[in-house]
Amino acid sequence: MIAVTLRDIDGRAASSGRRWPANDATEDLVQPAWTGGGSISRTVGRLYATGSDGNSGACTATVVGIRTVITAAHCVRTSVKGAPARAATWDNDLCFVPGYQNGTGPHGGFIVRRVRMAENWQNDGLYVAMLEMNPGRDGRNLSEVTGTQPISFLADASGPAHFFGYPYTDRVLHCPGDTTWAPGKALLRFPCLMGMGSSGGPYVSGDAAAEGTVVAVNVSGDGNASYGTALGGFAQRLCQQSESG
Structure with missing residues (x-):
């Protein structure tokens, strides 16, 4: 059995009117912007975090359940040079902004309640984190606002x-x-x-x-x-x- 590490986070819902801190590129994009709409435009968003050193950063994440968001493991932890994966420091202020666009969150922001990932998360096939989200300020679960992107754990991914x-x-x-x-x-x-x-x-x-x-x-x-x-x-x-x- 693969050991799971769990982190509980005490946080409240983020304001839907907040402008999110970012120094974003608006032109000369490395790849084309998505213009196809659909659930992707609501379920994929920015995940903000603050490292133990106080520096802020951002990753990408996706709504895949009633209250669950999926991302990469290093998006919520910072490795310690020369130390095993389980010694990585936990990031703070985890906040997910679905459908992030033009510096704002059209669907509001959602605070992470709990993080689940492997203790040895850098091992092959384990480099993933599931984030359980707090409801929004109006009491609704994340998926009630954004919908859910289908997910498969058994499909041939190639x-x-x-x-x-x-x-x-x-x-x-x-x-x-x-x-x-x-x-x-x-x-x-x-x-x-x-x-x-x-x-x-x-x-x-x-x-x-x-x-x-x-x-x-x-x-x-x-x-x-x-x-x-x-x-x-x-x-x-x-x-x-x-x-x-």
């Missing part, structure tokens, strides 16, 4: 797919492509580069991008491609725990 992310841009970007298994790695290779901030962004299977199914989350990249963790039984277990509270 093949035609779409990658969505916020690489410090004022709107979500999009790449179509074919995912393949990276040689010598338990990671999916996606032939698209977005850069910092797109970590945690979903790889969505099939041709119907707007309503497609999340099969992996982006975790890294090199000079040629991006790489994601395919979702399997462990991610399913985390999601089930998050949904059951």
Whole structure:
């Protein structure tokens, strides 16, 4: 059994009128902006965090349950050089802004209640975190506001797919492509580069991008491609725990 680490966070709902701190690119985007609407425009958003050193950052995340958001593990923890994964420090002030666009959250902001991830989260296939969200200020669960993006833990994640992310841009970007298994790695290779901030962004299977199914989350990249963790039984277990509270 893979050890799960759990962090409870005491937070309240964020204001829907708040402008979110970001130094976003608005032109010369590294990839095209997503203009296809659908559930993607509501369920994918920016995840803000403050590291233990006080520096702020942002990743990408997706609504995949009644109260659950999925992202990459390093989006909520910061590694300690030379130390094992379980020694990583926890990030603070975790706040998710679905549909983030032009410096605002059209659906408001949601504070993370609880984080679930593997103790040894840097191991192959475990590089994922499930975030259980607090309700909004009006008492509604996140999915009642945004809807839910379908997710699969059993699908063959290779093949035609779409990658969505916020690489410090004022709107979500999009790449179509074919995912393949990276040689010598338990990671999916996606032939698209977005850069910092797109970590945690979903790889969505099939041709119907707007309503497609999340099969992996982006975790890294090199000079040629991006790489994601395919979702399997462990991610399913985390999601089930998050949904059951």
